[in-house]
Amino acid sequence: MASPLTALGVSAPVLAAPMAGGPSTPALVTAAARADGLGFLAGGYKPADALARQIAEVRSTGVSFGVNLFAPNPVPVDPEAFRRYARTIAPEAEAYGIDVLSAGVVEDDDRWADKIDLLLSTPVPVVSFTFGIPEPAVLAALRAAGTVIVQTVTSPAEARQAAEAGADMLTVQASAAGGHSGTLTPQHIPASIPLPDLLAQVRQAVSLPLVAAGGLATPADVSAALRAGATALAVGTVLLRADEAGTSPPYRAALADPARHRTVVTRAFTGRPARALHNTFTDRYTDLAPPGYPALHHLTSPLRKAATAAGDPERINLWSGTGHRHATAEPAAQILRRLTP
Structure with missing residues (x-):
């Protein structure tokens, strides 16, 4: 996998996406790394001290990992x-x-400044952003600290903005993804574009390495995204029932409920x-x-x-992507390895 992640020892293309609100745990992140991939701690909604504790827990295992933050992009309410x-x-x-x-x-702003200060004072291998694109000065400071920067985008136009701001990689998120859309214009519902088509469009717009996300639940989905130009893939929904996930009991039960x-x-x-x-x-x-x-x-x-x-x-x-039927109750490593071509 030729990307900035290769130098971090990431050899498997399937990564564990960040899932804020509880599902992403240090155990899940560590399991992803030990399956030769990479996992992301979800910094959204957490105060900086709580995020720092999770970072320290994962760092103590000696694996590479990432942290995801919600970049400020408010939608003021009437x-x-x-x-x-x-x-x-x-x-x-x-x-x-x-x-x-x-x-x-x-x-x-979800304690934005506190979290950026944390990541500059104790740098981590990878930081990804969603909801908004940070100021170029923030990205430059993180890069100077040795951090790989990944930006979530949902369109070719957003991909160009992220590349100009200084991102190293892009997560290309299709509308099939569970949880929040990373769209930069959340006043509008993003268009429903199949992930391979969206990847092809973004590939024409920028030359950065792409991480595919959205609806990836089977080996066939993964293979299609790789053929469309992705160098890695981030999966979330299929990990919600994993042993290491922090998903709540009613959430887990809902994912397994055939009526949903x-x-x-x-x-x-x-x-x-x-x-x-x-x-x-x-x-x-x-x-x-x-x-x-x-x-x-x-x-x-x-x-x-x-x-x-x-x-x-x-x-x-009950955040969930379109592939929720494939979420299974088993160790995360087994799920990730099953998806890896």
Whole structure:
């Protein structure tokens, strides 16, 4: 695999994608590395000290690894739309004793500066970014610290922007991917383009090495992405039931539930487009949720946490790509090796 990852000892093309909110654990990242690939710690939603502890845990194993951050790219919410949506979901929250009607609008940057300071003071082998492209000065500082920089893109235009900013590699994310879209224009739902076609389009736009992502769940999917020009592939959904994943019990059960056969792209949980297994919350509120990230994320977070604790899959974000049927309960290394051509 001819890419900046080769020098890090990465010989297998299938990598473990970052999955914020719990599924990505140090154990999962280490398992991916020991399967000759690479895993990413998910820095999203974590304070810098918690991320530092996870970095130290993985570093102690002696493997190469990456860290993913949400780069600032806010979608300011319309205050009246926010209040209207709070009133709409209030009955769901009240069932768990949560008052969303008095919730204020929170527009934060996920502790961006603290995390960049952490990664500059204790550099890691690879850092990937999603949601936005950091300022070139940030990328230059990380590169000077010896870090390989990977930027998530969803179109040829975004790929050109990332290349101009100074990325070393690009993760090309198709709309089939589970969880949040990395689109730089989250006010719009990204077009549904098959991953091999998107890779071909990006390959024409830039010459950087490409990591394919989105809907990769079978060896055939992996082979098709490699033929389309990817040098590596990042899988997430197929690892959600892995032994080492931190996926919650109701989330795991939902992935194994044959009745959950459909995924949807929704803003209902966070105000930003994300693909999830359908449930009561997505069915009721996908068409009613306004754009607004991170405001809607903070609004619904207490409800989602309470529902998870109660084992209620109907009111939690069941992030999932289109290949969710292939998620299996077994060691991560077995999953990754099965996908490797």
